[in-house]
Amino acid sequence: MASFLGKLKGSIRRYFFTGLIVLVPVAVTFFTVKWIILNTDKILRILPDKWNPALYMPITVPGIGLVISFLFILLIGMLTTSIVGKKLVDLYEKALSRIPFISSLYGGAKELVATIFQDKSSRFNKVILIEYPRKGIYSLALVTGDAWKKFKEIIGDDDLIDIFVPTTPNPTSGFFLMVPKKEIIPLDINVEDAFRLIISAGMLEPEEKKSLPTKKINKDFEK
DSSP states (O other): OHHHHHHHHHHHHHHHHHHHHHHHHHHHHHHHHHHHHHHHHGGGGGSOGGGOGGGGSSSOOTTHHHHHHHHHHHHHHHHHTSHHHHHHHHHHHHHHHTSTTHHHHHHHHHHHHHHHHSOHHHHOOEEEEEEOSSTTOEEEEEEEEEOOHHHHHHHTOTTEEEEEEEOSSOTTSEEEEEEEGGGEEEOSSOHHHHHHHHHTTTSSOOSSOOOOOSSSOOGGGOO
């Protein structure tokens, strides 16, 4: 009887957490999209009545603001890629660069957006293990590139690399670290599998189990 109850308890716990893993992302996505739609619809309020498409519709259509925002961003992108648009953007950025604080804020925001929307493979090169936050405790991390030359000179290590250590359950937050290549353990899994492990706190393993390397360095990280 005790064995049966123990198995039942384990099954209930496993099913419950599996259900959470399925439902929480769905709920977060639903409420995020709902928030975007409701707030982008408010954009229509700033338009003059004659330009407001909602006033010409017999019924209220949710998401019109989202469509208008998408078309507006698309139009800005089309204009910016033109010769005249590029000149205007250059003038605009030069003007902002002369304003203290605003120049740093704009420059940082521009680089962040460019990093987020560039090709995924160029953002994260490799999945690795590293002893963090202390020796004997291992964390999944992602290689983002070679460390800045100035940091290498200060620390005195030419093999220094930049890595990002994501947090659970939100992998978009984490820690930026610089570590020597000799202290990392390369893993033969892709970025998607790494994020699956991190988000689920290890409950969802990679689909294809591959052997881990026995050495702490391989040719993928050698120059």
